[in-house]
Amino acid sequence: MATSFLPKPFAHHYEIAPEYAKSAVYFSCEFAIDQSFKIYSGGLGFLAGSHMRAAADLRQNLCGIGILWTYGYYNQARGEDRELAVQFRKKEYAFLQDTGIRFTVPVHGHPVWVKAMFLPGDIFNTVPMFFLSTDVEENDGLSRAITHRLYDHDHLRRIAQYIILGAGGARLLDELGIDPEVWHLNEAHGLSAAFHVYSKHRSAAEVKKRFVFTTHTPEEAGNEKHGFNLLRDFSFFGNTPEEEVRRITGIHGDEFNHSLAALRLARIANGVSKLHGEVSRHMWENHPDICPITHVTNAQNKKYWADHGLEHARTRGDTEELRHRKRELKERLFRVVADQTGKLFKPDVLTLVWARRFAGYKRPDLITRDMKLFRELLHNNEYPIQVIWAGKPYPFDYSAIDTFNHLIRLTKDHPNATVLVGYELELSRYLKNGSDIWLNNPVVTREASGTSGMTAAMNGSLNLSTYDGWVCEFAKHGENSFIIPPADRSLSPEDRDRQDMLGFYKIMNEKVLPLYYGNPDEWNKVVLNSMNDVVPFFDADRMADEYYKNIYA
Numbered sequence: 001m002a003t004s005f006l007p008k009p010f011a012h013h014y015e016i017a018p019e020y021a022k023s024a025v026y027f028s029c030e031f032a033i034d035q036s037f038k039i040y041s042g043g044l045g046f047l048a049g050s051h052m053r054a055a056a057d058l059r060q061n062l063c064g065i066g067i068l069w070t071y072g073y074y075n076q077a078r079g080e081d082r083e084l085a086v087q088f089r090k091k092e093y094a095f096l097q098d099t100g101i102r103f104t105v106p107v108h109g110h111p112v113w114v115k116a117m118f119l120p121g122d123i124f125n126t127v128p129m130f131f132l133s134t135d136v137e138e139n140d141g142l143s144r145a146i147t148h149r150l151y152d153h154d155h156l157r158r159i160a161q162y163i164i165l166g167a168g169g170a171r172l173l174d175e176l177g178i179d180p181e182v183w184h185l186n187e188a189h190g191l192s193a194a195f196h197v198y199s200k201h202r203s204a205a206e207v208k209k210r211f212v213f214t215t216h217t218p219e220e221a222g223n224e225k226h227g228f229n230l231l232r233d234f235s236f237f238g239n240t241p242e243e244e245v246r247r248i249t250g251i252h253g254d255e256f257n258h259s260l261a262a263l264r265l266a267r268i269a270n271g272v273s274k275l276h277g278e279v280s281r282h283m284w285e286n287h288p289d290i291c292p293i294t295h296v297t298n299a300q301n302k303k304y305w306a307d308h309g310l311e312h313a314r315t316r317g318d319t320e321e322l323r324h325r326k327r328e329l330k331e332r333l334f335r336v337v338a339d340q341t342g343k344l345f346k347p348d349v350l351t352l353v354w355a356r357r358f359a360g361y362k363r364p365d366l367i368t369r370d371m372k373l374f375r376e377l378l379h380n381n382e383y384p385i386q387v388i389w390a391g392k393p394y395p396f397d398y399s400a401i402d403t404f405n406h407l408i409r410l411t412k413d414h415p416n417a418t419v420l421v422g423y424e425l426e427l428s429r430y431l432k433n434g435s436d437i438w439l440n441n442p443v444v445t446r447e448a449s450g451t452s453g454m455t456a457a458m459n460g461s462l463n464l465s466t467y468d469g470w471v472c473e474f475a476k477h478g479e480n481s482f483i484i485p486p487a488d489r490s491l492s493p494e495d496r497d498r499q500d501m502l503g504f505y506k507i508m509n510e511k512v513l514p515l516y517y518g519n520p521d522e523w524n525k526v527v528l529n530s531m532n533d534v535v536p537f538f539d540a541d542r543m544a545d546e547y548y549k550n551i552y553a
Contacts (some may be wrong), residue, residue: 333434
């Protein structure tokens, strides 16, 4: 009989399934576990939260390690003129247990105290999880602030955060008296754990035996680099001598690429969709001595995300029940719209939603770049439409914030278009439950996976998307989704964006709107196809199983 690898006070609340007996620990900067637990920013956290819930459902011998962010990511609100306002508020969580474990981790040669808090798995139906904080009285102000804000704007503080996650997480495992068989880095943020393990064994083989690495982005900004000397001075490599760091990472220049080092210190790595696996192999193909890169396509925890009424209608194939429940959920979403914006949306009108992290390559404003076409869409009396945007820009990404505020100003005088704030788990749920079309229009090959459309599909919202990320493994145009034809790769960015925008309008005007209003039976058939096709492959149970069988094995 398989047993939990964690000591008794922190053991799993379920009996471990024999096929998942291998001990594994999952390092991530963010986890979206519950609306009340605000330690996440967006998709990476949503994915990690679904993984922790699915691992518990499958009774896996896995635990999670993250950071207890005192002020979270940020609270998204409105300023006096309704523009985006960034607020940092201290968070408190009565459901976390103090483990009593305290230890120090060197940061810039200075011992920083770390405390470990524990989230029992039966609180939110996850695996057991530990969260580290430096916000303790033993530390000075600088050290306390390390774990204040997720993805702090100060790049020096971010280095310190990565040390606390990686080396701090490794020290926690020492304090617990355990050495898991698998150390899973969800992005390279926890890489300093590898140097902690190396310092104990002085063997790169011992590191590679344990570590696996998931890369989530082909974006340059998502693969962080820092000066080698800066990291050395910050104690990022622990007590590993510089010449040994350079030897085991193969990095000999002035710049240290975290993702490249992770690829050389792990025994296997994975992209997060089939396409992203291909993009990642191509991206790193000229770098010698990296580990094999495969893929495990992201997924979301259906048990958490799927509305029970919609799911009941799906399993029965009952389009009348589906239509009735969808109307109820639209009315619930529209109460949020009215409360935030004073606009009264109608449940019988097709509702399109764009909601995810605001970033340039995701092109949140794409459909507004031709105002004539956009106004015609909004003022179409024969086929009315309602449009909602939501999402959190990085609080110091002023270009993305400008786009967010531009959309607020743009929609101000349109009663059927609006922008919502407070995009967290619950608002995300409302939007997926209440939308008819889920718009996803990133620049092709730049969205590693994207997961919001999966949970939208689980809740009867049809994906309208460029052909990128997970969608390539799901979409059947006109049968379960609508796909914007790929633009010619040789086009300039401006011409590519315009072609994608025109592709959107062609599909909306010729396919989506006529189908919704002119043939509701066929519309409901496509919705049911979408709901049936998104499960089981894009349910996180499949993903968590694949990690054990294909990555941890």
